[in-house]
Amino acid sequence: MFFVPLFSGSSGNCSVVCSDNGTRVLVDAGLSATAIKCALDKCQISAESISAILITHEHSDHIKGAGILSKQLNIPIYANAAAWDKMTAVRDKIRDCNIRVFETNKDFFISEIGVYPFSIPHDTADPVGFSFFADGKKLSIATDMGHVTREIEEVLAGSDLLLIESNHDVDMVHNSRYPDFLRRRILGNNGHLSNVTCGNLLVKLNAMGVNRVILGHLSQENNTEELALQTVASILRKAEITERQMQLRIAHRDRACGMFEV
Ligand SMILES: [Zn+2]
Ligand SMILES: [Zn+2]
Structure with missing residues (x-):
């Protein structure tokens, strides 16, 4: 399996999961169709080779470019029923046969790729993260989480590669010019994961078989790539987890950060 994070952050999220057999799916499509196709092109992935879009x-x-992409490429979009209820603008753009509904916490297949959508705490109707299973490997994506539950830890355990949210530095949020309601939203139970919470989670996950991680969905206002990396790395160091035991990378906001073999 291969994984290519194209964009990660509040200005838009999109990544590609590829099986060795050539099945390719997009996870989220939160930029314009043009921007996503251009990013795919730069990574030498033909847009026509994408067989589905999955929505968290x-x-x-x-979801910004999902409808147009589905229409242009004539590919299905998979989301749960609660998300579809809120995505009328997407639904109106696409063919009925491309509306696919999955159930949260119930696995399904797209060709040979096994997909497990799991529940996450965030301020939308029924948000999910995904684990993918192909070629004997497991890849998980978990961003947009206000906090981490025991169930989520168990789902993420044993992932060969994990894209996890390291959204903000708590002090930067407190000192930001954001209005109070927005600060409360980000820091709240259904908001976003801080660098420190992410680091503490990774200490636990390392003991549960996770040792390759990409930090993603970084806030543009309340975080930097260096700060996220430093904060998480120092928490790992304090827990006596070496760089070899836990490899850290960053998913950039505006460009692909490489192709990861899983
Ligand atoms: Zn988001
Ligand atoms: Zn969100």
């Missing part, structure tokens, strides 16, 4: 939740940074 209906925030616009996850």
Whole structure:
């Protein structure tokens, strides 16, 4: 399996999961169709080779280009029923046969790729993260989470590669010019994961078989790539987890950060 994070952050999310057999699916499509096709092109992935789009939740940074892409490429969009209810603008653009509904916490297949959508705490109708199973490997994606539950830890355990949210530095949010309601939203139970919470989670996950991680969905206002990396790395170091035991990378906001073999 291969994984290519194209865009990650509140200005838009999109990544590609590829099986060795050549099945390719997009996870979220939160930028314009043109921007996504251009990014795919740069990574030498033909847009025509994409066979489906999976949606984590209906925030616009996850669905912006989904309708147009589905229409242009004539490919299905998979989302749960609650998300479809909120995605009328997407639904109106696409053919009925391309509306596919999955159930949260119930696995399904897209060709030979096994997909497990799991529930996450975020302020939308029924948000999910995904685990993918192909070629004997497991890849998980978990962003847009206000906190982490025991169930989520168990789902992420044993992932050969994990894209996890490291959204913000808590002090930067407190000192930001954001209005109070927005600060409360980000820091709340259904908001986003901080660098420190992410680091603490990774200490636990390392003991549960996870040792390759991409930090993603970084806030443009309240985080930097260096700060996210430093904060998480120092928490791992304090827990005596070496760089070899936990490899850290960053998913960039505006460009692909490489192709990861899983
Ligand atoms: Zn988001
Ligand atoms: Zn969101």
